[in-house]
Amino acid sequence: MLTDEVLTAQTLRGEVSAFEELINRYKNSVFTIIYRMTGQYQEAEDITQEVFLTVYQKLYQFDSSKKFGPWIHRIAINTCISSLRKKNKIILLNYDDTYINQHESESQHNYGNPEAALESNELKSDIKSALMELPASYQSVLVLRYQLDLNNQEIAEALGVNKENIEVKIHRARKALRRVLCKRWEERGDCR
Amino acid sequence: MNCQDINQVIYDYCDGKISSDLYLEISQHLNECESCYNNYRLTLIENEVLKDTEDIPSLSPAFTQLVISSLISNKCLYSKPAPLVIRKDKSYTFFGAAWFRSLAVVAAVIALCLYIPRWPGTDIKNVANNYDSAKQQETQSSASLNEPIRVGQVDPEVISQPTQQIKSPIYNSDNKIIREPFGEGFASRSSISSSPTSKVIPPPLQDAEVVMFADNTKSNTSVTVVSPQNIPDRFKLLKTDNDGQNKIAYNYTTLDGRDNLDIVVITAKGSTVASDNLEIPPQLDTTSLVRHIEIGNIKITVTFSGTLSTEDLNILADTIQFKAEDTK
Numbered sequence: 001m002l003t004d005e006v007l008t009a010q011t012l013r014g015e016v017s018a019f020e021e022l023i024n025r026y027k028n029s030v031f032t033i034i035y036r037m038t039g040q041y042q043e044a045e046d047i048t049q050e051v052f053l054t055v056y057q058k059l060y061q062f063d064s065s066k067k068f069g070p071w072i073h074r075i076a077i078n079t080c081i082s083s084l085r086k087k088n089k090i091i092l093l094n095y096d097d098t099y100i101n102q103h104e105s106e107s108q109h110n111y112g113n114p115e116a117a118l119e120s121n122e123l124k125s126d127i128k129s130a131l132m133e134l135p136a137s138y139q140s141v142l143v144l145r146y147q148l149d150l151n152n153q154e155i156a157e158a159l160g161v162n163k164e165n166i167e168v169k170i171h172r173a174r175k176a177l178r179r180v181l182c183k184r185w186e187e188r189g190d191c192r
Numbered sequence: 193m194n195c196q197d198i199n200q201v202i203y204d205y206c207d208g209k210i211s212s213d214l215y216l217e218i219s220q221h222l223n224e225c226e227s228c229y230n231n232y233r234l235t236l237i238e239n240e241v242l243k244d245t246e247d248i249p250s251l252s253p254a255f256t257q258l259v260i261s262s263l264i265s266n267k268c269l270y271s272k273p274a275p276l277v278i279r280k281d282k283s284y285t286f287f288g289a290a291w292f293r294s295l296a297v298v299a300a301v302i303a304l305c306l307y308i309p310r311w312p313g314t315d316i317k318n319v320a321n322n323y324d325s326a327k328q329q330e331t332q333s334s335a336s337l338n339e340p341i342r343v344g345q346v347d348p349e350v351i352s353q354p355t356q357q358i359k360s361p362i363y364n365s366d367n368k369i370i371r372e373p374f375g376e377g378f379a380s381r382s383s384i385s386s387s388p389t390s391k392v393i394p395p396p397l398q399d400a401e402v403v404m405f406a407d408n409t410k411s412n413t414s415v416t417v418v419s420p421q422n423i424p425d426r427f428k429l430l431k432t433d434n435d436g437q438n439k440i441a442y443n444y445t446t447l448d449g450r451d452n453l454d455i456v457v458i459t460a461k462g463s464t465v466a467s468d469n470l471e472i473p474p475q476l477d478t479t480s481l482v483r484h485i486e487i488g489n490i491k492i493t494v495t496f497s498g499t500l501s502t503e504d505l506n507i508l509a510d511t512i513q514f515k516a517e518d519t520k
Contacts, residue, residue: 014270023256052259127241146242174203
Protein backbone atom coordinates (compact mmCIF):
# COMPACT_ATOMS: atom_id res chain seq x y z
CA MET A 1 0.00 0.00 0.00
CA LEU A 2 1.42 3.32 -1.06
CA THR A 3 1.87 5.99 1.55
CA ASP A 4 0.18 9.33 1.33
CA GLU A 5 3.47 11.01 0.57
CA VAL A 6 4.12 8.70 -2.38
CA LEU A 7 0.64 9.38 -3.69
CA THR A 8 1.18 13.11 -3.45
CA ALA A 9 4.41 12.77 -5.41
CA GLN A 10 2.64 10.73 -8.05
CA THR A 11 -0.13 13.28 -8.21
CA LEU A 12 2.38 16.02 -8.80
CA ARG A 13 3.75 13.96 -11.67
CA GLY A 14 0.34 14.09 -13.31
CA GLU A 15 -1.09 10.76 -12.19
CA VAL A 16 -4.74 11.48 -11.54
CA SER A 17 -5.33 8.00 -10.17
CA ALA A 18 -3.01 8.78 -7.25
CA PHE A 19 -5.09 11.75 -6.29
CA GLU A 20 -8.22 9.63 -6.58
CA GLU A 21 -6.70 7.33 -3.99
CA LEU A 22 -5.98 10.27 -1.70
CA ILE A 23 -9.57 11.43 -2.06
CA ASN A 24 -10.86 8.01 -1.17
CA ARG A 25 -8.65 7.90 1.88
CA TYR A 26 -9.56 11.27 3.31
CA LYS A 27 -12.97 12.16 1.99
CA ASN A 28 -14.78 10.71 5.01
CA SER A 29 -12.62 12.42 7.63
CA VAL A 30 -12.78 15.72 5.81
CA PHE A 31 -16.51 15.41 5.37
CA THR A 32 -16.92 14.54 9.06
CA ILE A 33 -15.11 17.68 10.17
CA ILE A 34 -17.11 19.86 7.87
CA TYR A 35 -20.41 18.21 8.54
CA ARG A 36 -19.94 18.64 12.29
CA MET A 37 -19.13 22.29 11.79
CA THR A 38 -21.91 23.06 9.34
CA GLY A 39 -24.61 20.56 10.25
CA GLN A 40 -25.93 20.47 6.67
CA TYR A 41 -25.23 17.68 4.27
CA GLN A 42 -25.27 19.56 0.97
CA GLU A 43 -23.25 22.44 2.29
CA ALA A 44 -20.76 20.03 3.82
CA GLU A 45 -20.42 18.15 0.55
CA ASP A 46 -19.83 21.32 -1.41
CA ILE A 47 -17.18 22.50 1.02
CA THR A 48 -15.57 19.05 1.01
CA GLN A 49 -15.30 19.23 -2.75
CA GLU A 50 -13.81 22.68 -2.45
CA VAL A 51 -11.31 21.32 0.05
CA PHE A 52 -10.03 18.68 -2.34
CA LEU A 53 -9.79 21.16 -5.16
CA THR A 54 -7.76 23.41 -2.91
CA VAL A 55 -5.60 20.51 -1.80
CA TYR A 56 -4.88 19.62 -5.39
CA GLN A 57 -3.98 23.17 -6.33
CA LYS A 58 -1.72 23.60 -3.31
CA LEU A 59 -0.25 20.13 -3.35
CA TYR A 60 3.08 21.46 -4.54
CA GLN A 61 3.31 23.36 -1.27
CA PHE A 62 2.99 20.18 0.78
CA ASP A 63 6.09 19.28 2.75
CA SER A 64 6.58 15.61 2.05
CA SER A 65 8.68 15.27 5.19
CA LYS A 66 5.48 15.72 7.23
CA LYS A 67 2.28 13.74 7.37
CA PHE A 68 -0.37 14.37 4.79
CA GLY A 69 -3.34 13.80 7.14
CA PRO A 70 -2.92 16.80 9.43
CA TRP A 71 -2.15 18.96 6.43
CA ILE A 72 -5.40 18.14 4.66
CA HIS A 73 -7.38 18.40 7.88
CA ARG A 74 -6.01 21.85 8.47
CA ILE A 75 -7.05 22.85 4.97
CA ALA A 76 -10.49 21.39 5.66
CA ILE A 77 -10.93 23.38 8.87
CA ASN A 78 -9.68 26.61 7.34
CA THR A 79 -11.81 26.16 4.23
CA CYS A 80 -14.86 25.44 6.34
CA ILE A 81 -14.28 28.45 8.57
CA SER A 82 -13.75 30.63 5.53
CA SER A 83 -16.92 29.36 3.91
CA LEU A 84 -18.99 29.82 7.03
CA ARG A 85 -17.55 33.27 7.55
CA LYS A 86 -18.79 34.29 4.13
CA LYS A 87 -22.28 33.28 5.20
CA ASN A 88 -21.99 34.90 8.60
CA LYS A 89 -22.73 31.57 10.19
CA ILE A 90 -19.72 31.28 12.38
CA ILE A 91 -18.58 32.34 15.83
CA LEU A 92 -14.89 33.06 15.80
CA LEU A 93 -13.10 33.06 19.09
CA ASN A 94 -9.56 32.30 19.96
CA TYR A 95 -8.53 29.84 22.60
CA ASP A 96 -8.91 32.34 25.39
CA ASP A 97 -11.11 32.64 28.39
CA THR A 98 -13.61 34.95 26.78
CA TYR A 99 -16.22 32.34 26.20
CA ILE A 100 -15.63 30.63 29.52
CA ASN A 101 -15.75 33.82 31.58
CA GLN A 102 -19.14 34.69 30.15
CA HIS A 103 -20.60 31.56 31.70
CA GLU A 104 -18.51 31.22 34.81
CA SER A 105 -21.58 31.37 37.02
CA GLU A 106 -22.87 28.16 35.46
CA SER A 107 -19.96 26.07 36.60
CA GLN A 108 -21.73 24.95 39.71
CA HIS A 109 -24.82 23.73 37.89
CA ASN A 110 -26.87 20.90 39.31
CA TYR A 111 -26.97 18.46 36.41
CA GLY A 112 -29.80 16.26 37.67
CA ASN A 113 -30.18 12.72 36.46
CA PRO A 114 -28.80 12.38 32.91
CA GLU A 115 -29.84 8.76 32.53
CA ALA A 116 -33.49 9.58 32.13
CA ALA A 117 -32.79 12.17 29.46
CA LEU A 118 -30.52 9.79 27.63
CA GLU A 119 -33.26 7.24 27.29
CA SER A 120 -35.36 9.60 25.21
CA ASN A 121 -32.39 10.55 23.06
CA GLU A 122 -33.13 14.10 24.01
CA LEU A 123 -29.76 14.52 25.67
CA LYS A 124 -27.91 13.35 22.55
CA SER A 125 -29.77 15.85 20.48
CA ASP A 126 -29.01 18.59 22.97
CA ILE A 127 -25.32 17.80 23.00
CA LYS A 128 -25.10 17.82 19.22
CA SER A 129 -27.01 21.05 19.03
CA ALA A 130 -24.75 22.55 21.67
CA LEU A 131 -21.73 21.45 19.67
CA MET A 132 -23.04 23.37 16.70
CA GLU A 133 -23.29 26.51 18.77
CA LEU A 134 -19.68 26.41 19.83
CA PRO A 135 -17.10 28.64 18.24
CA ALA A 136 -15.35 27.08 15.28
CA SER A 137 -12.10 26.73 17.18
CA TYR A 138 -13.80 24.65 19.87
CA GLN A 139 -15.75 22.65 17.32
CA SER A 140 -12.65 21.75 15.37
CA VAL A 141 -10.62 20.63 18.37
CA LEU A 142 -13.45 18.45 19.65
CA VAL A 143 -14.10 16.92 16.25
CA LEU A 144 -10.44 16.14 15.74
CA ARG A 145 -10.14 14.55 19.14
CA TYR A 146 -13.39 12.65 19.48
CA GLN A 147 -14.66 12.18 15.94
CA LEU A 148 -11.37 11.47 14.23
CA ASP A 149 -9.59 10.18 17.31
CA LEU A 150 -6.40 12.05 16.54
CA ASN A 151 -3.62 12.35 19.07
CA ASN A 152 -2.33 15.62 20.42
CA GLN A 153 0.46 15.85 17.89
CA GLU A 154 -1.87 15.40 14.93
CA ILE A 155 -4.35 17.86 16.35
CA ALA A 156 -1.61 20.37 16.96
CA GLU A 157 -0.43 20.05 13.36
CA ALA A 158 -3.95 20.29 12.03
CA LEU A 159 -4.70 23.41 14.04
CA GLY A 160 -1.27 24.92 13.73
CA VAL A 161 -0.72 25.26 17.46
CA ASN A 162 1.66 23.85 20.03
CA LYS A 163 1.19 20.28 21.09
CA GLU A 164 1.40 21.19 24.77
CA ASN A 165 -1.65 23.41 24.52
CA ILE A 166 -3.93 20.78 23.04
CA GLU A 167 -5.13 19.33 26.32
CA VAL A 168 -5.91 22.78 27.63
CA LYS A 169 -7.85 23.60 24.51
CA ILE A 170 -9.82 20.40 24.69
CA HIS A 171 -10.64 21.02 28.32
CA ARG A 172 -11.87 24.53 27.54
CA ALA A 173 -13.91 23.25 24.66
CA ARG A 174 -15.57 20.67 26.91
CA LYS A 175 -16.30 23.34 29.47
CA ALA A 176 -17.80 25.53 26.79
CA LEU A 177 -19.95 22.69 25.57
CA ARG A 178 -21.21 22.02 29.07
CA ARG A 179 -22.13 25.67 29.58
CA VAL A 180 -24.06 25.79 26.35
CA LEU A 181 -25.98 22.75 27.52
CA CYS A 182 -26.72 24.31 30.88
CA LYS A 183 -27.87 27.51 29.24
CA ARG A 184 -30.26 25.56 27.06
CA TRP A 185 -31.70 23.71 30.01
CA GLU A 186 -32.12 26.88 31.98
CA GLU A 187 -33.92 28.57 29.09
CA ARG A 188 -36.29 25.64 28.87
CA GLY A 189 -36.73 25.52 32.65
CA ASP A 190 -35.39 22.02 32.56
CA CYS A 191 -33.68 21.30 35.86
CA ARG A 192 -31.28 18.39 35.69
CA MET B 193 -11.30 17.30 47.48
CA ASN B 194 -14.48 19.29 47.07
CA CYS B 195 -17.00 19.42 44.19
CA GLN B 196 -15.18 22.28 42.41
CA ASP B 197 -11.97 20.27 42.37
CA ILE B 198 -13.86 17.29 40.97
CA ASN B 199 -15.36 19.54 38.28
CA GLN B 200 -11.86 20.51 37.13
CA VAL B 201 -10.60 16.95 36.69
CA ILE B 202 -13.77 15.12 35.73
CA TYR B 203 -12.84 14.99 32.01
CA ASP B 204 -9.45 13.52 32.70
CA TYR B 205 -11.09 11.08 35.11
CA CYS B 206 -13.52 9.94 32.40
CA ASP B 207 -10.72 9.66 29.85
CA GLY B 208 -8.55 7.67 32.27
CA LYS B 209 -5.80 10.30 32.17
CA ILE B 210 -5.32 10.51 35.88
CA SER B 211 -3.11 8.96 38.50
CA SER B 212 -4.33 5.96 40.45
CA ASP B 213 -4.25 7.81 43.78
CA LEU B 214 -6.31 10.69 42.43
CA TYR B 215 -8.57 8.23 40.68
CA LEU B 216 -9.44 6.53 44.02
CA GLU B 217 -10.00 9.86 45.73
CA ILE B 218 -12.37 11.06 42.98
CA SER B 219 -14.21 7.75 42.92
CA GLN B 220 -14.79 7.99 46.67
CA HIS B 221 -16.20 11.52 46.27
CA LEU B 222 -18.48 10.47 43.41
CA ASN B 223 -19.96 7.75 45.62
CA GLU B 224 -20.75 10.31 48.27
CA CYS B 225 -21.90 13.31 46.15
CA GLU B 226 -24.95 12.89 43.90
CA SER B 227 -24.38 16.15 42.04
CA CYS B 228 -20.81 15.21 41.14
CA TYR B 229 -21.96 11.73 40.19
CA ASN B 230 -24.54 13.21 37.81
CA ASN B 231 -21.81 15.44 36.44
CA TYR B 232 -19.68 12.36 35.91
CA ARG B 233 -22.52 10.53 34.15
CA LEU B 234 -23.22 13.54 31.92
CA THR B 235 -19.55 13.70 30.97
CA LEU B 236 -19.62 10.07 29.98
CA ILE B 237 -22.68 10.69 27.82
CA GLU B 238 -21.00 13.69 26.25
CA ASN B 239 -18.03 11.55 25.41
CA GLU B 240 -20.29 8.99 23.85
CA VAL B 241 -22.08 11.60 21.76
CA LEU B 242 -18.87 13.35 20.74
CA LYS B 243 -17.44 10.06 19.53
CA ASP B 244 -20.60 9.05 17.78
CA THR B 245 -20.27 9.15 14.00
CA GLU B 246 -23.26 7.04 13.13
CA ASP B 247 -25.42 10.04 12.37
CA ILE B 248 -22.96 11.38 9.82
CA PRO B 249 -24.28 10.66 6.34
CA SER B 250 -21.93 9.17 3.82
CA LEU B 251 -20.78 10.99 0.75
CA SER B 252 -22.21 10.07 -2.59
CA PRO B 253 -20.32 7.25 -4.35
CA ALA B 254 -19.58 9.55 -7.24
CA PHE B 255 -17.92 12.14 -5.04
CA THR B 256 -14.39 11.20 -6.08
CA GLN B 257 -15.21 11.36 -9.76
CA LEU B 258 -17.01 14.62 -9.16
CA VAL B 259 -13.84 16.16 -7.81
CA ILE B 260 -11.75 14.76 -10.64
CA SER B 261 -14.24 16.07 -13.17
CA SER B 262 -14.05 19.49 -11.59
CA LEU B 263 -10.29 19.42 -11.84
CA ILE B 264 -10.45 18.43 -15.47
CA SER B 265 -13.06 21.01 -16.34
CA ASN B 266 -11.01 23.68 -14.65
CA LYS B 267 -7.98 22.52 -16.66
CA CYS B 268 -5.81 22.61 -13.59
CA LEU B 269 -4.46 19.08 -13.71
CA TYR B 270 -0.77 18.64 -13.30
CA SER B 271 0.71 17.72 -16.63
CA LYS B 272 2.65 14.56 -17.01
CA PRO B 273 6.31 15.09 -17.83
CA ALA B 274 7.29 14.21 -21.35
CA PRO B 275 8.69 10.74 -21.84
CA LEU B 276 12.43 10.47 -21.76
CA VAL B 277 12.62 9.43 -25.39
CA ILE B 278 11.03 12.69 -26.42
CA ARG B 279 13.45 14.66 -24.32
CA LYS B 280 16.28 12.99 -26.18
CA ASP B 281 14.79 14.08 -29.49
CA LYS B 282 16.89 16.77 -31.11
CA SER B 283 13.81 18.82 -31.87
CA TYR B 284 13.40 19.42 -28.15
CA THR B 285 16.92 20.67 -27.67
CA PHE B 286 17.85 24.27 -28.17
CA PHE B 287 20.57 23.72 -30.70
CA GLY B 288 18.59 21.10 -32.57
CA ALA B 289 15.46 23.14 -33.02
CA ALA B 290 14.40 23.69 -36.61
CA TRP B 291 14.07 27.42 -36.13
CA PHE B 292 17.54 27.62 -34.70
CA ARG B 293 19.02 25.77 -37.64
CA SER B 294 17.29 28.18 -40.03
CA LEU B 295 18.52 31.14 -38.04
CA ALA B 296 22.05 29.77 -38.07
CA VAL B 297 22.01 29.35 -41.85
CA VAL B 298 20.78 32.92 -42.37
CA ALA B 299 23.38 34.27 -39.98
CA ALA B 300 26.10 32.31 -41.76
CA VAL B 301 25.07 33.72 -45.14
CA ILE B 302 25.04 37.27 -43.83
CA ALA B 303 28.40 36.83 -42.20
CA LEU B 304 29.81 35.38 -45.39
CA CYS B 305 28.53 38.30 -47.44
CA LEU B 306 30.10 40.74 -45.01
CA TYR B 307 33.37 38.87 -44.91
CA ILE B 308 33.94 38.21 -48.61
CA PRO B 309 35.13 41.78 -49.42
CA ARG B 310 37.73 41.41 -46.68
CA TRP B 311 38.85 38.06 -47.91
CA PRO B 312 42.60 37.85 -48.41
CA GLY B 313 43.40 38.72 -52.03
CA THR B 314 40.10 40.51 -52.51
CA ASP B 315 41.12 44.09 -51.84
CA ILE B 316 39.41 47.21 -53.03
CA LYS B 317 41.46 47.34 -56.19
CA ASN B 318 40.30 43.94 -57.23
CA VAL B 319 36.76 44.90 -56.54
CA ALA B 320 37.20 47.94 -58.73
CA ASN B 321 38.59 45.73 -61.45
CA ASN B 322 35.60 43.50 -61.14
CA TYR B 323 33.43 46.57 -61.45
CA ASP B 324 35.24 47.60 -64.63
CA SER B 325 34.83 44.18 -66.15
CA ALA B 326 31.19 44.23 -65.21
CA LYS B 327 30.84 47.61 -66.86
CA GLN B 328 32.41 46.24 -70.01
CA GLN B 329 29.92 43.44 -70.04
CA GLU B 330 27.14 45.96 -69.60
CA THR B 331 28.47 47.96 -72.55
CA GLN B 332 28.50 44.87 -74.66
CA SER B 333 24.99 44.04 -73.69
CA SER B 334 23.85 47.59 -74.33
CA ALA B 335 25.29 47.35 -77.79
CA SER B 336 22.69 44.80 -78.58
CA LEU B 337 20.08 47.33 -77.51
CA ASN B 338 21.31 49.69 -80.19
CA GLU B 339 19.84 47.43 -82.79
CA PRO B 340 16.28 48.27 -83.82
CA ILE B 341 13.79 46.32 -81.81
CA ARG B 342 10.39 45.31 -83.01
CA VAL B 343 7.39 44.49 -80.96
CA GLY B 344 7.15 40.80 -80.62
CA GLN B 345 10.85 40.64 -80.38
CA VAL B 346 11.09 42.89 -77.41
CA ASP B 347 11.95 41.26 -74.19
CA PRO B 348 8.99 41.90 -71.89
CA GLU B 349 11.33 42.57 -69.06
CA VAL B 350 12.86 45.42 -70.95
CA ILE B 351 9.48 47.09 -71.34
CA SER B 352 8.48 46.51 -67.81
CA GLN B 353 11.50 48.35 -66.49
CA PRO B 354 10.53 52.02 -66.32
CA THR B 355 14.06 53.32 -66.03
CA GLN B 356 15.58 51.09 -68.63
CA GLN B 357 17.84 53.06 -70.87
CA ILE B 358 17.42 52.21 -74.52
CA LYS B 359 19.66 53.75 -77.11
CA SER B 360 17.69 52.81 -80.15
CA PRO B 361 14.07 53.27 -81.10
CA ILE B 362 11.52 50.54 -80.73
CA TYR B 363 9.15 49.81 -83.58
CA ASN B 364 5.84 48.10 -83.66
CA SER B 365 4.64 45.78 -86.37
CA ASP B 366 3.58 48.75 -88.53
CA ASN B 367 7.04 50.19 -88.42
CA LYS B 368 5.90 52.93 -86.05
CA ILE B 369 8.20 54.01 -83.33
CA ILE B 370 6.91 53.27 -79.90
CA ARG B 371 10.11 54.37 -78.25
CA GLU B 372 12.55 56.85 -79.56
CA PRO B 373 15.98 57.74 -78.39
CA PHE B 374 16.85 61.16 -77.14
CA GLY B 375 17.25 63.73 -79.89
CA GLU B 376 14.54 62.38 -82.10
CA GLY B 377 12.01 65.07 -81.56
CA PHE B 378 8.96 66.54 -83.03
CA ALA B 379 8.64 69.72 -84.88
CA SER B 380 5.71 70.78 -82.81
CA ARG B 381 3.70 69.51 -79.91
CA SER B 382 0.72 68.89 -82.12
CA SER B 383 2.73 66.46 -84.17
CA ILE B 384 3.96 64.49 -81.29
CA SER B 385 1.31 61.82 -81.30
CA SER B 386 1.57 61.18 -85.03
CA SER B 387 5.09 61.91 -85.91
CA PRO B 388 5.90 61.24 -89.55
CA THR B 389 9.48 60.84 -88.55
CA SER B 390 8.67 57.62 -86.84
CA LYS B 391 9.00 55.69 -90.03
CA VAL B 392 12.45 56.90 -90.90
CA ILE B 393 15.57 54.99 -90.34
CA PRO B 394 16.82 55.32 -86.83
CA PRO B 395 18.95 58.42 -86.39
CA PRO B 396 22.49 58.44 -85.15
CA LEU B 397 22.78 57.25 -81.63
CA GLN B 398 22.55 59.84 -78.93
CA ASP B 399 21.91 59.83 -75.30
CA ALA B 400 18.27 59.18 -74.90
CA GLU B 401 15.82 58.51 -72.13
CA VAL B 402 12.77 56.46 -72.70
CA VAL B 403 10.16 56.51 -70.03
CA MET B 404 7.30 54.12 -69.75
CA PHE B 405 4.21 54.55 -67.66
CA ALA B 406 1.97 51.65 -66.85
CA ASP B 407 -1.57 52.63 -67.70
CA ASN B 408 -3.69 51.54 -64.79
CA THR B 409 -6.90 52.12 -66.67
CA LYS B 410 -6.00 49.52 -69.23
CA SER B 411 -4.76 46.03 -69.13
CA ASN B 412 -1.51 45.26 -67.43
CA THR B 413 0.29 45.05 -70.72
CA SER B 414 -0.55 48.65 -71.74
CA VAL B 415 2.40 50.99 -71.36
CA THR B 416 2.55 54.73 -71.86
CA VAL B 417 5.88 55.98 -73.09
CA VAL B 418 6.77 59.59 -72.34
CA SER B 419 10.15 61.05 -73.04
CA PRO B 420 11.55 64.56 -73.21
CA GLN B 421 13.06 65.59 -76.51
CA ASN B 422 15.36 68.33 -77.76
CA ILE B 423 17.34 68.68 -74.60
CA PRO B 424 20.14 71.12 -75.33
CA ASP B 425 23.54 69.57 -75.64
CA ARG B 426 24.91 71.52 -72.70
CA PHE B 427 22.79 69.39 -70.40
CA LYS B 428 23.46 65.84 -69.45
CA LEU B 429 21.12 63.52 -67.65
CA LEU B 430 22.10 62.65 -64.11
CA LYS B 431 19.28 60.47 -62.97
CA THR B 432 15.67 59.57 -63.49
CA ASP B 433 13.24 58.99 -60.69
CA ASN B 434 10.07 57.14 -61.57
CA ASP B 435 7.48 56.60 -58.87
CA GLY B 436 6.04 53.73 -60.86
CA GLN B 437 2.64 55.35 -61.30
CA ASN B 438 2.25 58.62 -63.18
CA LYS B 439 5.12 60.75 -62.08
CA ILE B 440 8.68 60.80 -63.27
CA ALA B 441 11.43 63.25 -62.58
CA TYR B 442 14.46 63.94 -64.72
CA ASN B 443 17.49 65.52 -63.24
CA TYR B 444 19.85 67.23 -65.66
CA THR B 445 22.96 69.23 -65.07
CA THR B 446 25.09 71.34 -67.27
CA LEU B 447 28.38 69.98 -68.49
CA ASP B 448 30.29 72.39 -66.31
CA GLY B 449 28.14 71.37 -63.35
CA ARG B 450 27.13 74.88 -62.44
CA ASP B 451 23.43 74.65 -63.12
CA ASN B 452 20.88 71.93 -62.90
CA LEU B 453 17.52 71.34 -64.46
CA ASP B 454 14.74 69.26 -63.05
CA ILE B 455 11.85 68.18 -65.22
CA VAL B 456 8.94 66.55 -63.49
CA VAL B 457 6.33 64.96 -65.72
CA ILE B 458 2.97 63.98 -64.32
CA THR B 459 0.79 62.02 -66.65
CA ALA B 460 -2.98 61.78 -66.54
CA LYS B 461 -4.92 60.03 -69.22
CA GLY B 462 -8.54 60.88 -69.84
CA SER B 463 -8.82 63.17 -66.87
CA THR B 464 -7.16 66.12 -65.36
CA VAL B 465 -4.13 65.73 -63.27
CA ALA B 466 -4.82 65.48 -59.60
CA SER B 467 -4.15 68.71 -57.87
CA ASP B 468 -2.05 67.15 -55.16
CA ASN B 469 0.35 65.87 -57.75
CA LEU B 470 0.85 69.38 -58.99
CA GLU B 471 1.96 70.72 -55.68
CA ILE B 472 5.66 70.63 -56.00
CA PRO B 473 7.35 72.33 -53.10
CA PRO B 474 9.66 75.12 -54.15
CA GLN B 475 13.28 74.87 -53.22
CA LEU B 476 15.69 77.56 -52.24
CA ASP B 477 17.67 79.22 -55.02
CA THR B 478 15.53 77.56 -57.65
CA THR B 479 12.93 78.76 -60.06
CA SER B 480 10.11 76.71 -61.39
CA LEU B 481 7.76 76.75 -64.30
CA VAL B 482 4.71 74.63 -64.87
CA ARG B 483 3.35 73.72 -68.28
CA HIS B 484 0.23 71.70 -69.10
CA ILE B 485 0.58 69.78 -72.29
CA GLU B 486 -1.84 67.53 -74.14
CA ILE B 487 -0.56 64.72 -76.29
CA GLY B 488 -3.59 63.15 -77.86
CA ASN B 489 -5.77 62.05 -74.98
CA ILE B 490 -2.86 62.16 -72.61
CA LYS B 491 -2.50 65.17 -70.41
CA ILE B 492 0.79 65.80 -68.83
CA THR B 493 1.90 68.46 -66.46
CA VAL B 494 5.52 69.33 -66.67
CA THR B 495 7.36 71.27 -64.03
CA PHE B 496 10.63 72.78 -64.98
CA SER B 497 12.80 73.87 -62.16
CA GLY B 498 16.40 74.45 -61.46
CA THR B 499 19.06 76.99 -60.75
CA LEU B 500 18.54 78.64 -64.09
CA SER B 501 17.01 82.04 -64.48
CA THR B 502 13.33 82.38 -65.26
CA GLU B 503 14.14 83.52 -68.74
CA ASP B 504 16.37 80.53 -69.44
CA LEU B 505 13.75 78.25 -67.98
CA ASN B 506 11.07 79.69 -70.28
CA ILE B 507 13.35 79.17 -73.26
CA LEU B 508 13.99 75.60 -72.24
CA ALA B 509 10.28 74.98 -71.70
CA ASP B 510 9.61 76.19 -75.22
CA THR B 511 12.43 74.15 -76.64
CA ILE B 512 11.96 70.82 -74.94
CA GLN B 513 9.30 68.61 -76.39
CA PHE B 514 7.68 65.41 -75.19
CA LYS B 515 6.63 62.29 -76.87
CA ALA B 516 4.12 59.86 -75.47
CA GLU B 517 2.79 56.68 -76.94
CA ASP B 518 0.81 53.72 -75.70
CA THR B 519 1.84 50.26 -76.56
CA LYS B 520 0.77 46.79 -75.58
